[in-house]
Amino acid sequence: MSATATGALIGAILAFAALAFGFWGFLLVAVLAGVGAVVGRVVSGQLDLRALAGVFTGRRTS
Structure with missing residues (x-):
C-alpha cells in the first residue's frame, strides 16, 4: 500500500472517529494509532x- 493510500485511510478512520465519538474519541483513536505504529516498528526491528x-x-x- 502506498504512503498516499495509507494516509488517506488513516484520515478516513480519524474522521469517522471524530464524527461518531466526538473530540475525545478522535483523540483516543489518534493516540492508540500512534502507539500501534510504534509497537509495529519495534516488532519489525x-x-x-x-x-x-x-x-x-x-x-x-x-
Missing part, C-alpha cells in the same frame, strides 16, 4: 528501544 532510551537519558546522541 525498525526501532531499537535501547538506543532510543540512551538518547533520552543522555548516554548517547542521535
Whole structure:
C-alpha cells in the first residue's frame, strides 16, 4: 500500500472517529494509532528501544 493510500485511510478512520465519538474519541483513536505504529516498528526491528532510551537519558546522541 502506498504512503498516499495509507494516509488517506488513516484520515478516513480519524474522521469517522471524530464524527461518531466526538473530540475525545478522535483523540483516543489518534493516540492508540500512534502507539500501534510504534509497537509495529519495534516488532519489525525498525526501532531499537535501547538506543532510543540512551538518547533520552543522555548516554548517547542521535
